[in-house]
Amino acid sequence: MIWNPQYETMPRNELQKLQLERLKDVVARVYEKVPFYRQAFQERGLTPDSIRSLADLPKLPFTIKRDFRDNYPTGLLTVPMEQVCRVHASSGTTGKPIIAPYTANDLRMWTEVMARTLTCAGMTKNDVMQNAYGYGLFTGGLGFHYGGERVGATVIPSSTGNTKRQLMLIEDLGTTVLVCTPSYSLILAEAAIEMGVDLKLSKLRLGIMGAEPWSEQMRVEIEAKLPIQAIDIYGLTEVVGPGVCVECPNKCGMHIFEDHFLPEIVDPETGEPLPYGQRGELVITTLTKEAQPVIRFRTRDIVTLDPEPCVCGRTLVRMSKVTGRTDDMLIIRGVNVFPSQIESVLLEVEGVEPHYQIIVDRERHLDDLEIWVEVSEAVFSDEMRKMEGLQKKVKEEMEGTLGIGARIKLVEPKSIARTEGKAKRVVDRREL
Amino acid sequence: MKVRQVSVFVENQPGRLVAMLQALKAKDINIRALSIAEGADFGIVRMILSDPRLGSEALREAGFTVKETTVIQKEVPDRPGGLLETVAPLSEAGINVEYFYAFIDPTPGKADLILKVSDPDRALKVLGE
Numbered sequence: 016m017i018w019n020p021q022y023e024t025m026p027r028n029e030l031q032k033l034q035l036e037r038l039k040d041v042v043a044r045v046y047e048k049v050p051f052y053r054q055a056f057q058e059r060g061l062t063p064d065s066i067r068s069l070a071d072l073p074k075l076p077f078t079i080k081r082d083f084r085d086n087y088p089t090g091l092l093t094v095p096m097e098q099v100c101r102v103h104a105s106s107g108t109t110g111k112p113i114i115a116p117y118t119a120n121d122l123r124m125w126t127e128v129m130a131r132t133l134t135c136a137g138m139t140k141n142d143v144m145q146n147a148y149g150y151g152l153f154t155g156g157l158g159f160h161y162g163g164e165r166v167g168a169t170v171i172p173s174s175t176g177n178t179k180r181q182l183m184l185i186e187d188l189g190t191t192v193l194v195c196t197p198s199y200s201l202i203l204a205e206a207a208i209e210m211g212v213d214l215k216l217s218k219l220r221l222g223i224m225g226a227e228p229w230s231e232q233m234r235v236e237i238e239a240k241l242p243i244q245a246i247d248i249y250g251l252t253e254v255v256g257p258g259v260c261v262e263c264p265n266k267c268g269m270h271i272f273e274d275h276f277l278p279e280i281v282d283p284e285t286g287e288p289l290p291y292g293q294r295g296e297l298v299i300t301t302l303t304k305e306a307q308p309v310i311r312f313r314t315r316d317i318v319t320l321d322p323e324p325c326v327c328g329r330t331l332v333r334m335s336k337v338t339g340r341t342d343d344m345l346i347i348r349g350v351n352v353f354p355s356q357i358e359s360v361l362l363e364v365e366g367v368e369p370h371y372q373i374i375v376d377r378e379r380h381l382d383d384l385e386i387w388v389e390v391s392e393a394v395f396s397d398e399m400r401k402m403e404g405l406q407k408k409v410k411e412e413m414e415g416t417l418g419i420g421a422r423i424k425l426v427e428p429k430s431i432a433r434t435e436g437k438a439k440r441v442v443d444r445r446e447l
Numbered sequence: 448m449k450v451r452q453v454s455v456f457v458e459n460q461p462g463r464l465v466a467m468l469q470a471l472k473a474k475d476i477n478i479r480a481l482s483i484a485e486g487a488d489f490g491i492v493r494m495i496l497s498d499p500r501l502g503s504e505a506l507r508e509a510g511f512t513v514k515e516t517t518v519i520q521k522e523v524p525d526r527p528g529g530l531l532e533t534v535a536p537l538s539e540a541g542i543n544v545e546y547f548y549a550f551i552d553p554t555p556g557k558a559d560l561i562l563k564v565s566d567p568d569r570a571l572k573v574l575g576e
Contacts, residue, residue: 390456390489390512397454397516397563398545399484399491424488427458429510 018134018166019127022274023329027322030330031069034277037302039066042075045308048093051086052076052310072279073288077298078312083113083253091307094118099306104152105252106351110359110416115154115252116306122161124303128258128272129162135261135270135329136223136246138192140167143218145188147181147195147203148226149349150174154256155226159194162258168192175199178206182214189218196349197229197237197245201380204240215242223248225257226349228337228447247336253312254299260334265326268333275303278332279311280320283341291320296341297334315342343441347375347382350419354440357386360412365394365405372431377445384421386413389428448576449567450520451499455492456512459485467492470509476502480561482548493548495520495561518563521574523549525558533560533574540573542566 017023025033043063045052055076056062065071082091084107089096100119104112117125138144144163150156156174163170171188173181175195181203184190193200200222207214219241225248237245249269250257259276260269271278280295281288289295297314317339322332345352354373361369370389375382388394388409396402402425410423431439457463471478477497484491496502499515506513523533530549537544543565552559564570 392512392514395454395456395512395514397452397491397493397514399486402456402489402491403486425456426489427456427463427510428512430458 016134016137016139017328018131020328022272023131023135023270023331025274025330027330030273033274034302035066035069037274038069038072038277038300039063041300041302041304041308042066042310044093044305045310049091051082051090072277072300072311075300075311077286078253078309080108080113080253080313080315084108084111087111088114089116091309092116093308094306101157103154103157103252103256105154106353106356106418108353108355110356110363112152113252114307115256118305120305121255124275125158125255125258126161126165128255128275129158130165131272132248132258132261133159133162133166133168133192133223135263135327136248137221137244137264138163138166138168138223142166142191142221143169143171143189144192144194145171145173145181145184145190147173147175147193147199148257154250154252155349158250158256158258159223163194178203179210182207182210182212185214185217185219186212191218192221192223193219193241193243194223196226197224197233198227198348198377198380198382200224200237200241200245201233204237205379217242219243222246223261225249227346230447231336233447249334249337251299251314253309254301254314255304259299263325263327263329267325268321268335270325270327270329270331271320271334273331275301277302278320278334280318281313283315283317291322291332294319294338315340315344317341345373345375345441345443347384348419350417352384352417352419356416357413360416361388361409364409364412369394370428370431372439373441375441375443375445382445384417384419385424386421387424387426387431389431390425391428448520449517449571450495450561452516452518452561452563453494453496453499453502453506454514454516455494455506456489457492458489459487464492466509467506467511470505470511471496471502474501474505476505480548480550480559482546482561484546493546493561495550516563517567518561519567519570519574521560521562521576522552523558523560525552525556529558530560534562536573537562537564537570540569542570542573 099116101117103115148155222243222245248261250259260271277300279298283296301308316337319335372387374385480495482493523529545563547562
């Protein structure tokens with residue numbers, strides 16, 4: 016089933032003509048309305064007229080996460096706030112989040128690509144979709160919600176957590192489609208076993224999973240423990256949220272909705288464009304976003320692209336699973352976490368930047384975050400009350416900034432391993 | 448009188464206390480009094496050393512985090528009520544005692560009290576020193 020065959024099965028040469036038209040529009044829009052982009056273009060001697068063909072795309076400047084931070088909160092908008100009808104947010108590299116604003120048209124577009132996403136994964140209006148992605152500033156919850164309603168399915172906005180209740184809803188309301196992170200689906204599966212609930216007797220048949228990377232091995236495990244086809248979905252807040260691309264039931268790569276999101280692959284070191292088939296960093300330009308378009312956003316995700324038509328009939332380029340990142344970002348319980356965020360909290364609370372180490376592990380499918388903070392003399396107090404107070408304050412500020420809880424362990428300088436004088440900042444014990 | 452106490456941050460792991468004691472022994476430092484405030488993951492070891500300056504140095508060299516604090520050392524009678532008589536006046540004077548610990552004095556009938564107080568100078572006056 017294809018939600019929008021006109022665009023999803025468009026012959027590629029027609030698609031490219033459409034992309035060029037839309038690229039010219041968005042380039043003109045940001046050049047006119049966003050000082051950051053106008054300056055970046057002028058520095059390269061570019062104007063909107065410089066774009067004559069898609070081959071001119073690599074002339075345009077990249078956008079990176081720091082550009083969002085530098086223009087926080089509304090510096091990249093092309094419309095006044097009165098025209099923004101929704102704002103979402105995601106983790107930035109320091110204390111401030113990435114702001115994602117949407118006009119009414121943006122929400123319509125997002126809903127459209129989400130409807131395509133759900134349909135591509137195999138969902139129909141006769142399905143009961145339980146949405147266990149987080150509702151709130153995170154794009155996952157509301158993104159899937161609007162998509163599910165648009166498709167005409169029955170949407171259960173269960174959001175994250177409360178596993179016992181999730182299982183009750185699956186049983187009692189006849190959930191057929193579960194949308195959540197892959198690790199949460201395993202938490203659900205194990206909780207069901209513990210509670211003596213046999214999910215094979217439920218109506219579950221499909222899962223649409225993302226917000227964190229997951230391997231083929233994990234898919235095999237999920238499909239063994241739950242009576243579902245587990246479909247991969249990818250998206251990012253800077254581009255739109257979920258809805259950038261998704262697998263069809265053939266599971267041979269995720270179809271990117273290229274009429275809205277123009278993908279490229281570049282060499283992560285040099286920034287030079289790479290041809291289809293080669294592994295490199297995914298770069299995305301939004302072709303139809305109004306409130307906050309983005310030009311050549313460096314996602315830091317390493318993938319390959321395949322333009323061959325798929326057996327499902329879609330002509331849209333297919334993206335591999337994400338095989339790595341070019342930066343130090345971690346995804347913990349579906350939330351983006353940067354070591355630099357942790358540094359900024361420690362600096363703020365302690366007044367000095369102590370050495371620290373981030374230990375990430377996964378226990379029974381739940382990601383666990385522990386932060387070891389070195390007690391140097393600058394930080395050490397002789398009073399237990401003060402040390403415990405410090406630990407508590409760091410924990411609270413950390414949770415406030417990261418959006419997830421972390422255990423804080425105060426340790427001796429010796430405990431943080433150093434090789435060649437440099438402390439190893441992240442120890443990720445998970446096998447993803 | 449005022450004395451320098453050496454406080455050490457020690458993780459609650461096997462071997463850490465021993466390592467600390469070895470560092471002191473290596474420099475011939477004697478521990479006269481000792482107390483540990485322990486939490487779940489770590490403890491603060493407080494010591495009166497024969498040579499606080501050398502002791503701190505030895506511990507820092509061994510990789511420990513060390514702090515020196517001024518505390519009060521007071522002789523108290525080694526009999527029931529001895530401690531009460533000493534501490535009660537501090538309480539009446541509104542001086543907060545953060546912690547204290549005691550050790551035996553070689554003189555029969557005497558014990559030594561180490562106190563960390565909010566106002567050492569006033570505390571000494573109240574204690575009549």
